[in-house]
Amino acid sequence: MDIASSRRQRLSPEERHKQILDSAVAYFAEHGLDGNTRDLSKQMGVTQSLIFKYFATKADLIEAVYNRVYLDRIAPHWPELITDSTRPLRDRLVQFYTEYAQAIFTYEWMRIFMFSGLVGAELNRRYLDHLSAVILGPILAQIKAEAKSQRIPDFEDVWNLHGGIVYIGIRKYVYQMPTADPDAALIARAVDRFLKDFGIQVDPQ
Incomplete structure (x- = not known):
């Protein structure tokens, strides 16, 4: 998933939220829940601040992953x-x-x-x-x-x-x-x- 490219497409907030969550699910599945958002942002090709714009804390992101996966x-x-x-x-x-x-x-x-x-x-x-x-x-x-x-x-x-x-x-x-x-x-x-x-x-x- 190339989020850096999709950023140039001016995704809607709903689409961006989904895209970040999709990438977080894949990232935590590979690295475990102790993986950090800094590495996640690098893998996604975006800044940490973009992630925290949609998920205020890592705990909020994990909660969204929980709802999605479970x-x-x-x-x-x-x-x-x-x-x-x-x-x-x-x-x-x-x-x-x-x-x-x-x-x-x-x-x-x-x-x-x-x-x-x-x-x-x-x-x-x-x-x-x-x-x-x-x-x-x-x-x-x-x-x-x-x-x-x-x-x-x-x-x-x-x-x-x-x-x-x-x-x-x-x-x-x-x-x-x-x-x-x-x-x-x-x-x-x-x-x-x-x-x-x-x-x-x-x-x-």
């Missing part, structure tokens, strides 16, 4: 999809996790998530708290309602399922290790194994 990728229909009891639970979970993978299995999401976790950044904690309330809590409620095993499922079980699916993306974008099967097939198998542990129907409908 929150904006949570589709509003997912909670309704998960709780739609007119469909088999297996189908709902496979569809959700397939869509979720399509949203987060990107270089930027995986790298920023890993960098943020390594430095103990608040971003990951906030995101996981939000995900727990909006997505994982409803998943657990649905599993509890249909479980036929003696062991009662808990949040740790759901986190294990979720973490195992996210790890598919980590392998591809952090460890650079391609998977042997398509993501959708790996997700379906993970969901099936999980549901079988609680005696829940897994035969595709």
Whole structure:
């Protein structure tokens, strides 16, 4: 992205804001959240003052990156999809996790998530708290309602399922290790194994 050239095009404030944010996402994905705005501005071919014209502090820029990379990728229909009891639970979970993978299995999401976790950044904690309330809590409620095993499922079980699916993306974008099967097939198998542990129907409908 050549921001120095685009500057000569007299971009609107909205376009400039988006352009800086796009570049910040790419920069932090490559260098981690402790990367500084001075180096970011050099990579973009602009002055630091231009960045701070649109984002008053680095913290404000990081907050915008958080919203772009994390929150904006949570589709509003997912909670309704998960709780739609007119469909088999297996189908709902496979569809959700397939869509979720399509949203987060990107270089930027995986790298920023890993960098943020390594430095103990608040971003990951906030995101996981939000995900727990909006997505994982409803998943657990649905599993509890249909479980036929003696062991009662808990949040740790759901986190294990979720973490195992996210790890598919980590392998591809952090460890650079391609998977042997398509993501959708790996997700379906993970969901099936999980549901079988609680005696829940897994035969595709």
